[in-house]
Amino acid sequence: MKTSTKKSISELTLEEIFPDTLTDTSCVYIDKEREVWVATEMCAQHLESTIDAIVVRDKGKPIGIVGGYDLLDHLRKNPTRDFQYHHKIEEIMFKKFPQVEKQTKFKDLIEKWKNTRRAFAVIPKDSGDFSPISSRKMLEVGTRFKTDISISSMPKKKIITFQGDEPLSKILDLMFDNKTRKLLLVNSNQFISDRTILEGLSRMIKFQKNIDNFLDVPINQVTFDHIKVITEDLKFDQLCSVMNKMEHPYVIYKDIIVSPWDVCLALATEELVEPLVTEYQKKCPHCGKNID
Numbered sequence: 001m002k003t004s005t006k007k008s009i010s011e012l013t014l015e016e017i018f019p020d021t022l023t024d025t026s027c028v029y030i031d032k033e034r035e036v037w038v039a040t041e042m043c044a045q046h047l048e049s050t051i052d053a054i055v056v057r058d059k060g061k062p063i064g065i066v067g068g069y070d071l072l073d074h075l076r077k078n079p080t081r082d083f084q085y086h087h088k089i090e091e092i093m094f095k096k097f098p099q100v101e102k103q104t105k106f107k108d109l110i111e112k113w114k115n116t117r118r119a120f121a122v123i124p125k126d127s128g129d130f131s132p133i134s135s136r137k138m139l140e141v142g143t144r145f146k147t148d149i150s151i152s153s154m155p156k157k158k159i160i161t162f163q164g165d166e167p168l169s170k171i172l173d174l175m176f177d178n179k180t181r182k183l184l185l186v187n188s189n190q191f192i193s194d195r196t197i198l199e200g201l202s203r204m205i206k207f208q209k210n211i212d213n214f215l216d217v218p219i220n221q222v223t224f225d226h227i228k229v230i231t232e233d234l235k236f237d238q239l240c241s242v243m244n245k246m247e248h249p250y251v252i253y254k255d256i257i258v259s260p261w262d263v264c265l266a267l268a269t270e271e272l273v274e275p276l277v278t279e280y281q282k283k284c285p286h287c288g289k290n291i292d
Contacts, residue, residue, distance in 0.1 A: 010107035023131035032090035047195035052134035068194030135260040142240025149236040169215035
């Protein structure tokens, strides 16, 4: 087994962190002239994946991105069906194209994400295209690095809940006021996110023609997801392994909630050792433990 000296991930470049998989995914693109409803539908499909935002192009040239934050922020100001159909993506997109390089250090990527409130960036590929990198992709890193962290030692944060019958306007206020993409249904293991809201909005746009002001719609018209309940105080790499296999990674252990963004923050502050797992070791897909 190869060994390596102890080193902070913060000082590693993205190419060092992802020596083989940094650019193995292609971005999803949309033209700036497309209507807002198209971006709503596309983001409902891609959020919480390695994509997590759509790259906006003008005559083939990337000029910005659009994601859940942008769509929901403008929904608060323009909650009508008319806005979805008659306004263009270029009006609501995030205009600063978040490009990083292979030599960008992990700490600089995290700082960029903190400043923009969007955990998404793109890296140029040798082909001239771009590859996306998101907080979800960082789960892959967490499975490979050894640390003393376990779930119980991760920072606790205030759990923001909703009742289940509020209008969408109140739900969006909760999200934006508390700077969170997810809310837990009180006294349950169900949650909603920007993705689930956009899924519901997309259905309403297509099939419920009588709705005009979407902010008045009760949130129970949106399908809720289930947060995964962890019963064992897993080590960090085990936790990341479990989350990395989830379609929409979000877990709770007692009163500690962990999302991919929490994993990013943990990776940015810890002294970790690479690698933890050799190419010959396998992990249980259910509990994340090594299989001999």
